[in-house]
Amino acid sequence: MIGIILSARYLRNKERATNNEHVLFYMKLARKNRVDLCFYSPANVSARTQSVTGYVYSHQDDSLTRITVPIPRINLYKINSSLRNRSSNRQIIQVKEKRDVIFYNLCTKKERSKYLDYNYLKTFNSIRPLLPATETLQYDTLVNMLKKYNTVFIKPKRGGQGNRIRIIRQKGDHYTITYINKKIKREKSIAKKKLSDHFTQEFTHPSRFIVQQGISLKKYRGNKFDFRVSPQKNKDDKWQITGMIARVASAGWDVTNIDQGGRVVGRVKKLIPPQTRKEIYRKAILVARALEQRFPYLNDLGLDFAVDKEGKVWFLEANFRPNRKKAAVKRNRIPFEHVCAVYKSERRQR
Numbered sequence: 001m002i003g004i005i006l007s008a009r010y011l012r013n014k015e016r017a018t019n020n021e022h023v024l025f026y027m028k029l030a031r032k033n034r035v036d037l038c039f040y041s042p043a044n045v046s047a048r049t050q051s052v053t054g055y056v057y058s059h060q061d062d063s064l065t066r067i068t069v070p071i072p073r074i075n076l077y078k079i080n081s082s083l084r085n086r087s088s089n090r091q092i093i094q095v096k097e098k099r100d101v102i103f104y105n106l107c108t109k110k111e112r113s114k115y116l117d118y119n120y121l122k123t124f125n126s127i128r129p130l131l132p133a134t135e136t137l138q139y140d141t142l143v144n145m146l147k148k149y150n151t152v153f154i155k156p157k158r159g160g161q162g163n164r165i166r167i168i169r170q171k172g173d174h175y176t177i178t179y180i181n182k183k184i185k186r187e188k189s190i191a192k193k194k195l196s197d198h199f200t201q202e203f204t205h206p207s208r209f210i211v212q213q214g215i216s217l218k219k220y221r222g223n224k225f226d227f228r229v230s231p232q233k234n235k236d237d238k239w240q241i242t243g244m245i246a247r248v249a250s251a252g253w254d255v256t257n258i259d260q261g262g263r264v265v266g267r268v269k270k271l272i273p274p275q276t277r278k279e280i281y282r283k284a285i286l287v288a289r290a291l292e293q294r295f296p297y298l299n300d301l302g303l304d305f306a307v308d309k310e311g312k313v314w315f316l317e318a319n320f321r322p323n324r325k326k327a328a329v330k331r332n333r334i335p336f337e338h339v340c341a342v343y344k345s346e347r348r349q350r
Helices: 014-018 021-033 086-098 114-121 139-148 192-202 274-294 330-349
Strands: 002-005 037-040 051-058 063-070 074-077 102-104 134-136 151-156 165-171 174-181 184-191 209-213 223-233 239-248 263-265 301-307 313-320
Touching: 002 330, 014 021, 014 063, 021 037, 021 051, 021 330, 074 330, 102 330, 114 134, 114 209, 114 274, 114 313, 134 139, 139 151, 139 165, 139 192, 139 209, 174 192, 184 192, 223 274, 223 330, 239 274, 239 330, 274 301, 274 313
Parallel strands: 002 037, 002 074, 074 102
Antiparallel strands: 037 051, 051 063, 134 209, 151 165, 151 209, 165 174, 174 184, 223 239, 223 301, 239 263, 301 313
């Protein structure tokens, strides 16, 4: 049996579970791959009894039953965010410590952040040139980076969807500051000598943020764009690129996130030359393999890349368990097939 960890809202009752598109999608894959599944949420895990209460799907009977079972040996984490609830977090960690249980794509909020990822990836010679300069936010660091780069981004170390981002630009004897959060953009201008006051007022806990070199992104029809690339482990235990989309920012915006009004362009051929696309594919595989060394049970990533006006490729950010609105897509099938292959291989070796 393979565990599928879903949001609790999908599994509140049997009626909701049996009509949920994610549950139905994995049930179909289970029949095809001839495996049983246990759908559950982190809140239903008991470290004390080493068990979980969830909906068990039998591929032979095509039945879904709510019961309590031992925690499956192999589990696929399909919630779009890291573990945050302290109780659930503690239960999962205790299970991992007590038993040899695998949780693919699961990590706690404490285990990773933009800055932890940056510091780790810059140790790889093949990846370091792709990384924009990044530091923990301090006032002196901000001033020094503004001397080096006309534009810097300030981002939360933990967080996503392009929220709570500040962009600071030098304009003569003043700075323009753009603040982006929840599809709202605010701009203001301050004199350079007022930067210290602004910093003290805005950042009571600066160590929770990073300051990052701004990249002059290429534009499509006047708007900035970047790429979301999907490296995934396949059933042969090899990383492959299963998709690449362009995200185009709204007019006048600096962030491309869909949650901030960006839009998707599926055909990337018209945006960059073939050799650049191939370079991004190669670099994405390098980043995936590097992250796998740090997180061994990883099989699904969304990696953000950009190309600047000079044609240089940059790596911006890694997203674990990238959000996919539709359940029945190839990029949900491939990681499941990988987990099935691992599960069946272990069973043959017993």
